[in-house]
Amino acid sequence: MAEAGLEMKKLNYSVDSCSSFSATYFPENIMKDFPTDQASRWSSDSNIPPQFILLKLERASLIESITFGKYEKTHVCNLKKFCIYGGLHPENLVELLNSGLKNDNQPETFSLKHLVEGKMFPCRFVKIVPVQSWGPSFNFSIWYVELVGTQDWEAVKPCIQWYNAYREREAIRLCLKHLRQNQCLEAFECLQKRTKVQLEDPLLSELHWAMVVKGDYEATEQLLHRAVDNGLFGPYIHSQDYVPEWSRILPCIDEDPCHRPGMRGGHQMCIDTNTETIYLFGGWDGVQDLNDLWSYSVPSNSWTLLSNNTEEEGGPSARSCHKMCLDQDHRQLFCLGRYLDSQHRHTNNLKSDFYMYDIEQRKWHLICEDTAAVGGPKLIFDHQMCLDPEKRTIYVFGGRILTSSSGMAGAFLSEPQFSGLYAYHIPTSTWRLLRDDPSGSPGLGPIEMRSRIGHSMLFHPSERKLFIFAGQRSKEYLNDFFTYNVDTGEVTTVTDGTRRRDPAQIPAAGFTQRATIDHELNEIYILSGLSKDKDKRDDNVKNSFWVYNIVDNKWTCVYRNDSSREKESDTSNRVPGEEPCPRFAHQLVYDHVKKAHYLFGGNPGRSNDPKMRLDDFWSLRLCRPSQGQLLTRCQFLIRKCQFRELTEADPIRAMFYLQNNLSAVVDRTNDEQMAEFHQLTNLLFRTEEQQEEDELLNGKVDSAESTVNSSYRLRSSVFDALARFFPDYMAQPRFSLTDFVAFDKA
Amino acid sequence: MAEAGLEMKKLNYSVDSCSSFSATYFPENIMKDFPTDQASRWSSDSNIPPQFILLKLERASLIESITFGKYEKTHVCNLKKFCIYGGLHPENLVELLNSGLKNDNQPETFSLKHLVEGKMFPCRFVKIVPVQSWGPSFNFSIWYVELVGTQDWEAVKPCIQWYNAYREREAIRLCLKHLRQNQCLEAFECLQKRTKVQLEDPLLSELHWAMVVKGDYEATEQLLHRAVDNGLFGPYIHSQDYVPEWSRILPCIDEDPCHRPGMRGGHQMCIDTNTETIYLFGGWDGVQDLNDLWSYSVPSNSWTLLSNNTEEEGGPSARSCHKMCLDQDHRQLFCLGRYLDSQHRHTNNLKSDFYMYDIEQRKWHLICEDTAAVGGPKLIFDHQMCLDPEKRTIYVFGGRILTSSSGMAGAFLSEPQFSGLYAYHIPTSTWRLLRDDPSGSPGLGPIEMRSRIGHSMLFHPSERKLFIFAGQRSKEYLNDFFTYNVDTGEVTTVTDGTRRRDPAQIPAAGFTQRATIDHELNEIYILSGLSKDKDKRDDNVKNSFWVYNIVDNKWTCVYRNDSSREKESDTSNRVPGEEPCPRFAHQLVYDHVKKAHYLFGGNPGRSNDPKMRLDDFWSLRLCRPSQGQLLTRCQFLIRKCQFRELTEADPIRAMFYLQNNLSAVVDRTNDEQMAEFHQLTNLLFRTEEQQEEDELLNGKVDSAESTVNSSYRLRSSVFDALARFFPDYMAQPRFSLTDFVAFDKA
Secondary structure, X not given: OHHHOXXXXXXXXXXXXXXXXXXXXXXXXXXXXXXXXXXXOEEOOOOOOOOOEEEEEEEEEEXXXXXXXXXXXXXXXXXXXXXXXXXXXXXXXXXXXXXXXOOOOOOEEEEOOOEEOOEEOOEEEEEEEEEEEOOOOOOOEEOEXXXXXXXXXXXXXXXXXXXXXXXXHHHHHHHHHHHHHOOOHHHHHHHHHHHOXXXXXXXXXXXXXXXXXXXXXHHHHHHXXXXXXXXXXXXXXXXXXXXXXXXXXXXXXXXXXXXXXXXXXXXXXXEEOOOXXXXXXXXXXXXXXXXXXXXXXXOOOEEEEEEOOOOOOXXXXXXXXXXXXXXXXXXXXXXXXXXXXXXXXXXXXXXXXXXXEEOXXXXXXXXXXXXXXXXXXXXXXXXXXXXXXXXXXXXXXXXXXXXXXXOHHXXXXXXXXXXXXXXXXXXXOEEEEEEOOOOOOOOOOOOOOOXXXXXXXXXXXXXXXXXXXXXXXOOEEEEEEEEEEOOOOOEEEEEOOOOOOOOOOOOOOEEOOEEEEEOOOOEEEEEOOXXXXXXXXXXXXXXXXXXXXXXXXXXXXXXXXXXXXXXXXXXXXXXXXXXXXXXXXXXXXEEOOOOEEEEEEEEOOOOOOOOOOEEEEEEEEEEOOOHHHHHHHHHHHHHHHHHHHXXXXXXXXXXXXXXXXXXXXXXXXXXXHHXXXXXXXXXXXXXXXXXXXXXXXXXXXXXXXXOOOHHHHHHHHHHHHHHOOOOOOOOOOOOOHHXXXXXXXX | OHHHOOOOEEOOEEEEEEOOOOOOOOHHHHHOOOOOOOOOOEEOOOOOOOOOEEEEEEEEEEEEEEEEEOOOOOOOOOEEEEEEEEEEEOOEXXXXXXXXXXXXXXXXXXXXOOEEOOEEOOEEEEEEEEEEXXXXXXXXXXXXXXXXXXXXXXXXXXXXXXXXXXHHHHHHHHHHHHXXXXXXXXXXXXXXXXXXXXXXXXXXHHHHHHHHHOOOHHHHHHHHHHHHHOOOXXXXXXXXXXXXXXXXXXXXXXXXXXXXXOOOEOOEEEEEOOOOEEEEEEEEOOOOEEEEEEEEEOOOOEEEEEEOOOOOOOOOOOEOOOEEEEEOOOOEEEEEOOOOOHHHOOHHHOOOOEEEEEOOOOEEEEEEOOHXXXXXXXXXXXXXXXXXXXXXXXXXXOOEEOOOOOOHHHHHHOOOOEOOEEEXXXXXXXXXXXXXXXXXXXXXXXXXXXXXXXXXEEEEOOOOEEEEEEEEEOOEEEEEEEEEEOOOOOEEEEEOOOOOOOOOOOOOOEEOOEEEEEOOOOEEEEEOOEEOOHHHHHHHOEEEEEEEEOOOOEEEEEEEXXXXXXXXXXXXXXXXXXXOOOXXXXXXXXXXXXXXXXXXXXXXXXXXXXXXXXXXXXEEEEEOOOHHHHHHHHHHHHHHHHHHHHHHHOXXXXXXXXXXXXXXXXXXXOHHHHHHHHHHHHHOOOOHHHHHHHHHHOOOOOOOOOOOOHHHHHXXXXXXXXXXOOOOOOOOOOOOHHHHOOOOOO
């Protein structure tokens, strides 16, 4: 709002009402900020929901933010989770925020959602609903609330006008939808003429006329063809969750089965999207570190052993927990870091060597014997490395620094050290330290980038940002998510990770999760790895696949492979081997051009075979229905409707129709649709009672009382289903009036 | 439902979905009852709301009850609080139950609400929503769920038909209301003609025509006169909360100020509703027990000292914590029990004497020297005593038995003893023990009446039941509520008191609460007394007044006098002395004919003056608006509307109208209305911006976009307000379509 040139100021309010209060903790106390006074707070009399406090602003306002003051110490009654609603009338509020407070003494400010349908949303009332307190089973306390926004009438007025007009228009549209659904076409036209409110896009009105009024199924299908040709199902497709499609990549039949990489974990992979070539180097096979370098060509489905022993060819020694990145334009692979067992950590062994592999020349170059000596990182492992192709700069963040174990006591006693953020400029071969690891406890002031291991880091070329997520720091599992602008050095928090969230809504804090980015779709993908509870590894090796939408700031879990669930799900129809078994220390790369992920190897975490590593190779595609598939689905709905009408009129013709026209549009890969298709035959033979029950559950009203004939009702419900594939702005309201009929009088 | 002759059986269901689950605690586990298996349960993955499990029945059914199985031991994940919803479609469910489980190993069965608008409600889906677990911050577990009901199609079918027709009719009525509100009268008539759905009673349509369409304010007022004459506002009045009206009863000016009862607590009072005479006997004045007997005549506002020393006149000795009851038909007072300090508890002193006072003869009779010797109770205090005038039987329940303190050690060591339920038949002067106190811990089987002190007991003459509520048993505060049928001996639980409830919704467990009954209105009144936390008495002496509606099984708090709040509320406009100060050990009687309560004396619980007792005397009336008052309120609304229209058209006339017509119908006892009346003058002088803001907040839409002119809108909103005074079955739907416009797309 600040951009709109409005002056933001503290808004006056009074307390309109609250659910309860205890003793002298009156709700009005939240208007005063006395952090040193135990008593200066509202406290509910109970933690049984619903608890709330309703604030009334002096005038209708546009609210930008809310600030919660706190007590000078932590307090069990602080709100770990709360919701905030706002609006012009107490009985019609919209959710503005769903968040929680830290249990500390620092005031916290949250910006409130103030856009609805792209318009600024006016509020007269603000309702704060506590959901959880920090101390389980404690009552809820709020110490101080400040609201900031504007009550400038020139700014607020158009928002209220828009809000009123919007509500009125939507209410009329609900009426129009209901009238048409109930075949009250005369009243429908009267109302449309008088109000000039459009129920929907003319294309959909045409569809309704053809399908519902005329029963012209051919014209209906034609109209849907037209919709698909114009890409109108695009927004619907975009709103669908991805469905993962794993497929195992098996070697060509005539290939030597040994001529492919062996079992390993902790290896590295890069993909060249120009040539669709994957490079794989090193790892740990359960017994020893490896030093073989492979390439895999996707088009020819073939592995090539580029080097059997990179060390012999002037390349890096056998290693694992190193990192590798690819400069696609210059066809160069860079390799940095490694893990060393403590018995090998001698001073002369702790140099951080840095190699480049020239793909054209098939030749390794030692860039530097020890990056630490030229301003780069010390020898590290479990760091992250990204390449900015535009500026030909490599960013290295985190990783644990290996220190000499010759003085055993010292090594054990000293705190582990983590490496900061470094940049390596390829053309000049120079290192720069951008951020050192902030030692000591995290400050409360501006964000500090705490170094770590086992995190994820991705480079977004057009946003010019590194996206950094999660990881581990000694015994602390981090769950924060932030960005680092490589040009300005600015750090922005996406999620600070200190607030408890529903584990079903974001990936759990973990270790060795693998992440990829699609900067065109603005999506980040995370395949979660080892669970944080190491003691329960056997139970806990699950993989879940998450999509983070950068623009919407929203996580979605599209896939879970749960080893505990697996044992139980023998009865499910999942074919074993259709998807990779749960694992960690695997490697995942993504081709953003072909939209394909590739997964290789890892550690399945079997307690009875701890040395076992995997050598399986998978591709993963995230699928959404295509426009064509949606068209077929629409056709199935339309033809099912026509079939149902035919069963009443002409059962013989219906049977033919089922076997030919309907059968032609069944999606045979969709079990549910197949089952439904097979059941349709039963419609021809069902009893009167079954038919009756079916109709009644679909909302049929006795013909004597109803205005709608039964085929109009049937077609109308199919039309509603078809309308849902169209974008919101084109279609009739999604809700129906009958959904709102309240039974609470009873 | 059993009466309807339907066979009830276990209903098959599947689990449709759930919010989350953890490890192997799959939702399907609730279909099997294995109380010995820790793992045989659904357990959510989080306790962050909303958590739910959605069950889908095999067929649409009428559900009678739900049974929860449990684990063989108590369990922290058991549901302390949950809600159950049901319906035909998952997106349209109705609340069927709001309750909680005990944390034990006993299965619990709850009947589910299955009537909606008096019709049986069909369900296909049942949603269980856990709200709190017994262990704070534990996840929710459900061990086993069984649903009982019928899926007999002949029974279910008419219910679904009714449900569908009801939803369709109500949706049409929402449309009709909206069309009329938006002045789309042509569409309104089209729709009404086609569907034949009535929006409201013809009287209200007439009212709408006169008020909104015609602006004929005189006719409007005439119609409301007619409504009041026909008592149509009755249901509205009944739905209003009582407002307490305390008034202090001061002696007549010419009366000797000493000629009235002195300060006391622990006294007894009875009221003779035939003569409006209150009898008062005994009590403790802070120093000693009293033995004076008084009568107070309400009509003449005068006290009469019937006896200065009852003991000298052959009546009971000075005493407190005794009980008294009145046989109104035979004009006899009965008096039983007393408290004795431990130093006076000698064997020869512990006889339970029983006296009758003959009002006509003004004479005491000793009925019995020791009721214990003739089958009645031992010497007790803090018991309860009720009289059944029809059978001339006195019921005595509870009270603590006084035992000899000669063997000091014995008295201290032995558990306190409580007296059972006794009946005394006046004509034959015989005692009967109906129920002895169940010793030991409460059983889990059929309910046992545990004896107690400090409870309330009331007799309902037409229901033939004693209503018994709360009390104390040693250190345990009871919060149960049950009835005892005096003819059959049957005990029925109203609330078992073991479930935690929101203290804002029922009276808190306490001590010395005073209760009265109005068997004509089927209401019980409770003036809460001493709080359960004795340590905090100073803070905690609050009085709240509760109404319990026997038919609706519903508590309402109509009044709170909170000593802690009082200190803070200097700024409020409450006149001190307008209501009694908080207290306990007071006495309260109720005249159900004149609908008046009378309160005398008590202990204000002042820690700085512990001997202080009160001698103030109050009457309390619970008021609801009268039909006449409502008519005036309607007239105020109507004339305010006319005034607003006049301000636009003719400001001078408007001014006259305000001073005469409007002024005539202002309720000058209603501060809010007075303030509003005074502000109306400002309407004549308000700025354009104020007018604009006012209109916009009332939902005005820019005239270019709207179908409604501004006076129609104004009148329409007043009509809506008037319609709310009419019974639901006569009026348009309470909700408006715009209330349902969803903003959740944003």
